Amino acid sequence: MRPLSPLLTVLALAATRAFAQVTTTVSVSATASHAIPTSLFGMMFEDISVSAHSGDGGLYGELLQNRAFQQVTPNTTDALSAWTPVGGSSITVIADPSPLSSALPNSLALTIPANSAGQFGFANEGYWGINVQAGTSYTASLYYRVASSIPSGKGSAPPTLTIALQSASGTRLASHSVSLETGGWTHVSAVLTPTRTPASTANLFTVTVSGVPKQGLDVNFAMLSLFPPTFKGRANGMRKDIAETLFEVRPAFFRFPGGNNLEGQTPATRWQWRNTVGPLTERPGRVGDWGYVNTDGLGLLEYLYWCEDMEMEPFMAVWDGYSLDGESVTGAALDPYIAEAIEQIQFVIGDPETSEPAALRASLGRKEPFALKYVEIGNEDFIGNAPGTVASRWNQIVTNLSTTFPQLQFMATSDTGSPVLTPTPQTYDIHVYQTPDWFTTNSFFYDTFARNGMTFFEGEYAAISSNSSNIFGTPDQGRFLWPTVAGSAGEAAFMTGFERNADIVFAASYAPLLGHVNDSQWTPNLVGFDAGNVFKSTSFYVQKLFSLNKGDEYLPSTLPSVNGTLHWSVTRWTSTSELVIKISNIDTSPASLTFVLPFKNVESEGTVQLLTGAATASNTPEEPDLIVPTTGKVKTGETFEYSAPAMSVSVITFGAK
Structure with a gap:
C-alpha cells in the first residue's frame, strides 16, 4: 500500500480531529432547578394586521368579503x-x-x-x-x-x-x-x-x-x-381547519387583540372593545392599521370563547394612550381611556350585579366571568415613544388599574429597565425578529437577567431573514417568505433558553401566527392558508414539538457552548418519570452527544421525534409537506449516545427514575 501524500495525511488528521471535536458529553442532574410553567408556549394573534386577513378571511369563519360595506365610501368602485x-x-x-x-x-x-x-x-x-x-x-x-x-x-x-x-x-x-x-x-x-x-x-x-x-x-x-361549520360548533366562530391546526399545538395562552392592531393609526381609530361586542348589525368595524377594514365580527366576546374552546389562558391588551402616528395622550386627557380600559376588564371578569360592562356580558349570554390573570398595557412602547411619556402613562394607567383589579398582573411593553417605570412592572413583554444565527447565539439571552421577582413574556419572536444588516428587508434582500429549516432550528435553540430560564420566562409565542397566501404584508408566518388549505411551516412543527413535550420541571445539565451551533435542554414529566431532551443543531454537519444520567432505572429505548432538512428548505403551498417531523426509536440508558443530524431539531423521550 502506498503511503498517504502529505496533503491527504493532513486531511485525514483534520477529519479525525473534527470527529473528536463534535462529540459533546452532557451530564444531567437528578435534581430539578425550577418548574416549567404550564403557560410557557402559547400563541400571539394580530387581528387582520401585519399578516393580512389573519382574522377576517382567515381564522374568523365568515366566508364573504366586504359583507356589510363597513367603513367604505359610498358610490365608489x-x-x-x-x-x-x-x-x-x-x-x-x-x-x-x-x-x-x-x-x-x-x-x-x-x-x-x-x-x-x-x-x-x-x-x-x-x-x-x-x-x-x-x-x-x-x-x-x-x-x-x-x-x-x-x-x-x-x-x-x-x-x-x-x-x-x-x-x-x-x-x-x-x-x-x-x-x-x-x-x-x-x-x-x-x-x-x-x-x-x-x-x-x-x-x-x-x-x-x-x-x-x-x-x-x-x-x-x-x-x-x-x-361554514365552525370549530366546536361555536356560533359566529372560527374556521374549522385553521382552528384544528392550531389546536394541534395545544397552546397554553392566546395574546389578543394583537400588537399594532390595538394601537390605531390615531387615538380615534384605536381598537375599541365596545364596538366589537353585541349583534353583528351593531358593529361598525374599523379601518385596521394596515389599510383595510376589520369587520370586528371577531370581537372581544369571540376571543374569550375561543380561548375557552381551545383551552387557552387569555392574555388581553388594553390601549395605553399611544397610537401609530406617534401621538401620546397624557395627563387628564388620558383619564377617559383609563376608564375605557377598566370597563373592558370589567366586561371580562366583572360582576353583572355591580358592573354595567359585566351586565352587558350577561345580556349577551355569559353571566359568569371569564378567567383572566394577565393584562398587557399597550404594545411595543419601546418603538417611537418618548421615555418620559412612556413612564408617565404607565404610572397613571397601572396605578388606576391595580387599585381596581389588585388580583391582576400588568405587563409592560417598553424596554426592560429603560425608562424606569413606577410602579415596577411585574412582567415585561419582549419582542425580537432576527436571523437564524442570532437566535442560536442568543440562547443564553435570559441567563444573565436578575432574579428579583420580575418575569418575562417573549411575546413575539421569529427568524425572518438571512440578512443581519437588513432584517426587515424584502425577499431579494434575504427576507424569508416562509420559515426555513435553519430559522426553525435557530428558534428551537432560543427556546431551549426559555426552558433553562423558565424560573423567569413564563410565556413565549412565535409571531405572527397566520397569513393568507394571497395577501400577506408580513412574512414569514407560522401557519399559511388559502380558501381551502392550511399550510404548516417548519416553525409550526417546532412549536408543536416544544409545546407537547415541555415537561413540568427543568433538570440542569452541562451547558452548551455560548457561541456554538448545538443547544439542548432536559426536562421531566414528574407524574410519569419521563425524561424529555430537546436538541437543536444548526450546523451543516451532524453532531454527536453523549448523555450521562444520574438515574439507575432508565429505559433502554426511547422515542425520537426529528425535524431536519436543507437549511433553506421550507414548506410552501407547492410543497406543503416537504419537511415534516418523523418518529423513530433511539437506544437509551444511564449513558447513551445520540447523533443530531445537520440542521435539525430532535426531541427524545424515555422513562428514567
Whole structure:
C-alpha cells in the first residue's frame, strides 16, 4: 500500500480531529432547578394586521368579503370590493336613507331595469375563493329592503329572491328561494347544502331576483353572511381547519387583540372593545392599521370563547394612550381611556350585579366571568415613544388599574429597565425578529437577567431573514417568505433558553401566527392558508414539538457552548418519570452527544421525534409537506449516545427514575 501524500495525511488528521471535536458529553442532574410553567408556549394573534386577513378571511369563519360595506365610501368602485353584478342589473354601495342600523349606514343597492326577464343580482367571490364541499351545511343570511313598489293584485306573483352557491363554471351547487316582501328590512336565513364538490375554490355566493315586474325593481341589501361549520360548533366562530391546526399545538395562552392592531393609526381609530361586542348589525368595524377594514365580527366576546374552546389562558391588551402616528395622550386627557380600559376588564371578569360592562356580558349570554390573570398595557412602547411619556402613562394607567383589579398582573411593553417605570412592572413583554444565527447565539439571552421577582413574556419572536444588516428587508434582500429549516432550528435553540430560564420566562409565542397566501404584508408566518388549505411551516412543527413535550420541571445539565451551533435542554414529566431532551443543531454537519444520567432505572429505548432538512428548505403551498417531523426509536440508558443530524431539531423521550 502506498503511503498517504502529505496533503491527504493532513486531511485525514483534520477529519479525525473534527470527529473528536463534535462529540459533546452532557451530564444531567437528578435534581430539578425550577418548574416549567404550564403557560410557557402559547400563541400571539394580530387581528387582520401585519399578516393580512389573519382574522377576517382567515381564522374568523365568515366566508364573504366586504359583507356589510363597513367603513367604505359610498358610490365608489372600491366600496364594491369582492362584489360583481349578475345579469343586466346595476349595483352600487349607497349611504342608505333608511339604514339597517346606525352602525351599518351603507347598503348595496340593486337596480333591475324595466322590461327585464331572467335573473338579476350580484355575486361575492369570498376571500380569493370560497371552499365548497358536498354534504357540508353552510349558513347563509342577509337583510333586504325593497326600495320600489311591487304590483299587487290578482295574477301578480311577488318576485323571487334566491340565495345560492355557484361554481366558477356557473353550476349551481345549492340554493334557497323566498318571495320578496315589502315593508322595511327583512331578514332571510337559509342552510345551503351542496350536493357536489367543485373542482376548485373559485366559487361564488350569489343573490338573484327573478319574476321582476315590468317597471323594474330596486332592492337594497345589508349584512350578507355565509358561514361554514365552525370549530366546536361555536356560533359566529372560527374556521374549522385553521382552528384544528392550531389546536394541534395545544397552546397554553392566546395574546389578543394583537400588537399594532390595538394601537390605531390615531387615538380615534384605536381598537375599541365596545364596538366589537353585541349583534353583528351593531358593529361598525374599523379601518385596521394596515389599510383595510376589520369587520370586528371577531370581537372581544369571540376571543374569550375561543380561548375557552381551545383551552387557552387569555392574555388581553388594553390601549395605553399611544397610537401609530406617534401621538401620546397624557395627563387628564388620558383619564377617559383609563376608564375605557377598566370597563373592558370589567366586561371580562366583572360582576353583572355591580358592573354595567359585566351586565352587558350577561345580556349577551355569559353571566359568569371569564378567567383572566394577565393584562398587557399597550404594545411595543419601546418603538417611537418618548421615555418620559412612556413612564408617565404607565404610572397613571397601572396605578388606576391595580387599585381596581389588585388580583391582576400588568405587563409592560417598553424596554426592560429603560425608562424606569413606577410602579415596577411585574412582567415585561419582549419582542425580537432576527436571523437564524442570532437566535442560536442568543440562547443564553435570559441567563444573565436578575432574579428579583420580575418575569418575562417573549411575546413575539421569529427568524425572518438571512440578512443581519437588513432584517426587515424584502425577499431579494434575504427576507424569508416562509420559515426555513435553519430559522426553525435557530428558534428551537432560543427556546431551549426559555426552558433553562423558565424560573423567569413564563410565556413565549412565535409571531405572527397566520397569513393568507394571497395577501400577506408580513412574512414569514407560522401557519399559511388559502380558501381551502392550511399550510404548516417548519416553525409550526417546532412549536408543536416544544409545546407537547415541555415537561413540568427543568433538570440542569452541562451547558452548551455560548457561541456554538448545538443547544439542548432536559426536562421531566414528574407524574410519569419521563425524561424529555430537546436538541437543536444548526450546523451543516451532524453532531454527536453523549448523555450521562444520574438515574439507575432508565429505559433502554426511547422515542425520537426529528425535524431536519436543507437549511433553506421550507414548506410552501407547492410543497406543503416537504419537511415534516418523523418518529423513530433511539437506544437509551444511564449513558447513551445520540447523533443530531445537520440542521435539525430532535426531541427524545424515555422513562428514567
